[in-house]
Amino acid sequence: xxxxxxxxxxxxxxxxxYGRLDTRRHAMKEFAGLAGKLxxxxxxxxxxxxxxxxxxxxxxxxTLFDVLNFALTLEYLExxxxxxxxxxxxxxxxxxxxxxxxxxxxxxxxxxxxxxNFLKSAITSSGxxxxxxxxxxxxxxxxxxxxxxxxxxxxxxxxxAVAQTFEDTGVRAYKGQAADPDLMANNDVLQYALRIxxxxxxxxxxxxxxxxxxxxxxxxxxxVKPWITGKQSGIASTAVxxxxxxxxxxxxxxxxxxxxxxxxxxxxxxxxxxxEPLTKAQVLAIxxxxxx
Amino acid sequence: xxxxxxxxxxxxLTRANSAGISRRRFLGYTGAAAAVVIGVSSCDxxxxxxxxxxxxxxxxxxxxxxxxxxxxxxxxxxxxKVLQSPYTGGTVAEMALMADIRDxxxxxxxxxxxxxxxxxxxxxxxxxxxxxxxxxxxVxATAKAFEDTGVSAYNGAGKLLTNAAYLTVAGKIxxxxxxxxxxxxxxxxxxTFADSTAVDAxxxxxxxxxxxxxxxxxxxxxxxxSGSNLPTS
Numbered sequence: 456x457x458x459x460x461x462x463x464x465x466x467x468x469x470x471x472x473y474g475r476l477d478t479r480r481h482a483m484k485e486f487a488g489l490a491g492k493l494x495x496x497x498x499x500x501x502x503x504x505x506x507x508x509x510x511x512x513x514x515x516x517x518t519l520f521d522v523l524n525f526a527l528t529l530e531y532l533e534x535x536x537x538x539x540x541x542x543x544x545x546x547x548x549x550x551x552x553x554x555x556x557x558x559x560x561x562x563x564x565x566x567x568x569x570x571x572n573f574l575k576s577a578i579t580s581s582g583x584x585x586x587x588x589x590x591x592x593x594x595x596x597x598x599x600x601x602x603x604x605x606x607x608x609x610x611x612x613x614x615x616a617v618a619q620t621f622e623d624t625g626v627r628a629y630k631g632q633a634a635d636p637d638l639m640a641n642n643d644v645l646q647y648a649l650r651i652x653x654x655x656x657x658x659x660x661x662x663x664x665x666x667x668x669x670x671x672x673x674x675x676x677x678x679v680k681p682w683i684t685g686k687q688s689g690i691a692s693t694a695v696x697x698x699x700x701x702x703x704x705x706x707x708x709x710x711x712x713x714x715x716x717x718x719x720x721x722x723x724x725x726x727x728x729x730x731e732p733l734t735k736a737q738v739l740a741i742x743x744x745x746x747x
Numbered sequence: 748x749x750x751x752x753x754x755x756x757x758x759x760l761t762r763a764n765s766a767g768i769s770r771r772r773f774l775g776y777t778g779a780a781a782a783v784v785i786g787v788s789s790c791d792x793x794x795x796x797x798x799x800x801x802x803x804x805x806x807x808x809x810x811x812x813x814x815x816x817x818x819x820x821x822x823x824x825x826x827x828k829v830l831q832s833p834y835t836g837g838t839v840a841e842m843a844l845m846a847d848i849r850d851x852x853x854x855x856x857x858x859x860x861x862x863x864x865x866x867x868x869x870x871x872x873x874x875x876x877x878x879x880x881x882x883x884x885x886v887x888a889t890a891k892a893f894e895d896t897g898v899s900a901y902n903g904a905g906k907l908l909t910n911a912a913y914l915t916v917a918g919k920i921x922x923x924x925x926x927x928x929x930x931x932x933x934x935x936x937x938x939t940f941a942d943s944t945a946v947d948a949x950x951x952x953x954x955x956x957x958x959x960x961x962x963x964x965x966x967x968x969x970x971x972x973s974g975s976n977l978p979t980s
Contacts (some may be wrong), residue, residue, distance in 0.1 A: 496774045510838060519907075543890065555937050555938050558938055559938055559940075562938070562941060562942075563941070563949075566946060566950040567950070568950075569949050570950045572949075573949045573950060573951070602832070626922045629918075630915070630918040630919065630922065633905065633914055633915060633918045634911035634912070634914045635917075636911070636913045639909075639911060639914065642906040642980060645906050646902065646903070646905065646906050646954060647903060647951065649901070649905045649918070649921070649952075649954075650902050650951040650952040650953075650954055651920065651950065651951060651952070652921070652922060652951040653898050653901075653921055653922060653924075653953075654926040654941060654946050654950060654951065654952045655922075656921075656922035656923075656924075656925035656926050656929070657925050657926070657928065657929040657940050657941040657945065657946070657952070658929075658940075658941060659926065660846030660925070660926040660927075660929035660930055660933075660940060661929050661933060661940040661941070664933060679925070680844060680847065681844070681926045681929060681930040682847070682851070682926045682927075705975060706921070707858055707916060708858075708862060708912060710858055710861050710862060711829075712854050712857075712858060715857040715858065715861070716857045716860070716861070717853060718853050718857055719850075719856075720850055720853060720854050720857075722964065724847060724850035724851060724854060725854055727847060727850075727851060727855075727920040727921055727923070728850070728851035728854040728920075729920060729923065730854060730918075730919050730922040730923055731919065731934065732915060732918070732919070741810055
């Protein structure tokens with residue numbers, strides 16, 4: 456018996472097995488490869504522990520905890536990002552302008568920390584176990600510190616670009632979970648999730664206004680509005696594109712929005728009018744480089 | 748808008764109606780506070796929805812979609828008027844984003860109209876007589892109220908939907924309304940995109956029940972609407 460085969464067999468019936476075992480999908484795939492070389496005796500112990508954790512009480516409550524822990528992981532990411540950004544601004548190493556910009560980043564950071572605390576408390580009070588805070592690499596370098604966003608806490612335009620990506624991704628991530636059957640079955644939790652979701656959208660809109668005010672959008676001449684036009688980020692790095700791909704759609708539930716019912720609705724307006732969801736797998740792939 | 752108190756009069760009223768308690772008896776023991784909202788939500792099932800209570804949004808998911816359709820009709824009509832008779836003091840850039848919002852709201856309105864098809868309520872006649880469209884202050888204050896109300900309405904309506912596809916579409920729209928709300932707030936006063944009047948200490952956005960929202964919506968409508976048959980949970 457080979458753990459690699461076991462996990463790939465499970466993946467056929469449960470595509471999210473890596474996600475259940477650990478949010479770091481690539482790490483789990485590496486582990487699966489490594490485990491194949493381990494002595495057979497030691498494997499069942501490690502495997503048993505992992506599966507007990509991943510599938511314990513595999514019922515609606517447990518999968519609801521999975522959704523909440525997924526949200527918590529994203530909030531940890533955002534909260535830590537703004538904590539470090541605010542600390543760098545205070546230390547004078549990140550040039551967030553004094554006044555409105557500093558206050559906005561502080562406000563947003565406080566909300567993300569509140570979301571972390573709220574989700575932890577919601578999970579704990581329901582009898583679940585909140586996931587631990589991961590170690591982050593905000594360069595998006597998987598722990599190397601030399602990823603495409605190296606210098607994010609010393610370079611204000613880059614800081615805003617990463618902030619915009621996190622907020623727009625957060626909106627899409629919550630949206631992708633809203634129709635989860637276990638969330639839909641729990642009215643209270645669904646409503647809380649929706650109320651966090653729209654706060655992330657308010658943040659996204661404001662960060663976008665800050666980026667526009669600060670200039671330096673890429674490509675030259677591009678406009679960044681409070682809403683997402685097409686799949687345009689206005690950010691130089693291709694590393695963010697996965698957070699915007701799919702936003703350009705203009706067909707909703709089979710209804711074409713461009714010039715709908717002879718109204719003059721452009722493709723840009725049609726794409727802006729609806730934000731698009733991301734699946735859990737898509738979001739995990741996006742945040743993976745940020746998690747050590 | 749404050750967070751809904753679960754024991755508030757609207758919820759009591761709805762429960763009383765669904766339990767078949769007569770309106771008279773209900774008023775007898777809940778007093779004046781409930782009477783304030785009775786005008787829009789008193790359409791109990793025993794009345795068989797007489798026209799005086801307004802256009803019935805319907806029940807179930809269709810009712811919730813009609814509720815959204817009604818709000819989008821109101822928002823679209825408002826921004827169409829804003830662009831038709833622009834207020835003084837708006838920059839070119841500001842009016843361009845206003846036109847974006849108008850187009851988004853028209854797109855939402857027409858989307859719901861097509862999805863609802865034969866189940867759609869009629870086109871509503873707005874009453875914007877309280878708004879001074881020549882005044883930037885008046886228009887922006889109204890826009891802020893509409894957008895924040897829209898966010899709270901969708902946040903409150905999500906759990907009322909039973910169809911996952913409808914919930915996803917509602918989610919696609921509410922975040923755009925939140926983006927609108929943030930921008931309108933910022934051009935009124937920069938930095939208020941998510942201040943304590945919109946987001947509470949737990950980091951949660953506004954939420955409101957249909958009865959609460961319809962009280963506000965009906966003040967801007969000549970043809971009143973009734974949500975008395977909408978789901979409540």
